[in-house]
Amino acid sequence: MELLEFLLNDDQIFTTITLFVLIALLIGNIIADKLKKYEDVDVNNAVTLMDEKNLIVLDVREVKEYQKDGYIPNAIHIPLSQVKNKLNTLDSSKKVLVYCRSGSRSAHISGLLTRNGFEQVYNLKGGISAWKKANLPIKTK
Numbered sequence: 001m002e003l004l005e006f007l008l009n010d011d012q013i014f015t016t017i018t019l020f021v022l023i024a025l026l027i028g029n030i031i032a033d034k035l036k037k038y039e040d041v042d043v044n045n046a047v048t049l050m051d052e053k054n055l056i057v058l059d060v061r062e063v064k065e066y067q068k069d070g071y072i073p074n075a076i077h078i079p080l081s082q083v084k085n086k087l088n089t090l091d092s093s094k095k096v097l098v099y100c101r102s103g104s105r106s107a108h109i110s111g112l113l114t115r116n117g118f119e120q121v122y123n124l125k126g127g128i129s130a131w132k133k134a135n136l137p138i139k140t141k
């Protein structure tokens with residue numbers, strides 16, 4: 001009872017609201033992580049995936065990034081803004097490894113793919129930045 005009185009005290013109301021917001025965000029994050037249908041993979045697991053013939057490597061960066069920074073060999077380049085309209089050009093029966101610069105845009109697209117019937121989707125954690133940091137091969141035009 002004393003804890004409740006403390007939390008509802010006028011002097012503590014901002015702290016109390018902040019605490020409840022942080023708890024809600026934490027719970028939301030945990031639930032979202034459990035509900036996501038794609039898997040985050042590091043560069044080592046990505047390389048292992050690439051040993052399989054049944055894999056699409058999808059680069060969702062913008063054209064300027066793709067041209068300036070290079071790309072992972074054999075990647076298909078579809079900028080993020082175009083992926084939704086080009087879903088039918090991708091084989092949903094294949095595994096898909098999605099990457100961007102850092103891994104956040106590709107996470108968004110990984111979710112989009114799983115919501116549209118792709119069952120084996122992988123997001124490259126750290127994106128092409130992690131790929132380069134690991135000194136893995138990069139192609140340039």
